[in-house]
Amino acid sequence: MSSIIVIDDDPQINSLLKDVLEFEGYQVVTAQRADEGLQYLESGPVDLVVTDVLMPEKEGLETIRELRQRYPQTKILAISGGLTKSGVDVLEIAKRLGAHRVLRKPFDVKDFIQSVRLLLDTEEASSG
Numbered sequence: 001m002s003s004i005i006v007i008d009d010d011p012q013i014n015s016l017l018k019d020v021l022e023f024e025g026y027q028v029v030t031a032q033r034a035d036e037g038l039q040y041l042e043s044g045p046v047d048l049v050v051t052d053v054l055m056p057e058k059e060g061l062e063t064i065r066e067l068r069q070r071y072p073q074t075k076i077l078a079i080s081g082g083l084t085k086s087g088v089d090v091l092e093i094a095k096r097l098g099a100h101r102v103l104r105k106p107f108d109v110k111d112f113i114q115s116v117r118l119l120l121d122t123e124e125a126s127s128g
Contacts, residue, residue, distance in 0.1 A: 002047040002120045003027040007037035007063065008079070009055045013105075017050060020109055021116065034058035041071055048119055053080035053090045061093055068098035075119040081105030 004026050006017045014030035021028045031037035035058060040046065049067060053060035064076055078094035081104065091102040101115045 001025060001027055003045070004029075004048045004050060004116070005037050005040050005046050006030045006050045007034055007055075007060070008032070008050075008052040010052070013052070017112070020113065024113060024116070026116070034060065034063040038063070038066065038070075041067075041074070046071075046074055048075045048077060048116065050077045050079060050116075053078050053094050054082050061090065061097060064094055064097045064099050075100050077115055077119060078102045079105055079107070 004021055006014055006021070006028060008014050008017070008030075009032050011032060014032065018028045018030050029040050031040065034051070034055060037049065037051070041049075049063075051060045051063050060078060060080070064078060067074055067076055076099045078091060078099035079102070080090050080094070083089055091099075091104060094102055100119055103112060103115060
């Protein structure tokens with residue numbers, strides 16, 4: 001069974017994504033801050049990190065950069081509903097920094113699950 005960390009500063013989004021992912025059979029932990037989410041990674045292997053890109057304190061772009069350096073095997077799905085103040089598409093930047101897939105909020109739950117399955121498919125096939 002794949003393990004997933006969802007990092008989003010919005011508790012409603014965390015709750016929704018956790019419910020959807022658990023319904024699909026994944027083990028899920030949520031965090032409202034990037035540092036909190038990264039602490040979970042230190043306690044054991046995680047297959048996928050779903051992270052919001054625009055968050056207070058530590059932004060998701062910094063989190064993606066850190067994940068790529070410290071946990072290169074972990075898949076990353078970046079989500080965001082915004083652009084930077086200068087009008088730059090943060091999801092494009094997330095891809096350049098190493099996010100494996102990106103989704104723009106609001107997204108359809110079916111698209112979200114499809115993205116998760118695509119990212120974890122190879123691991124599920126090899127372990128199952």
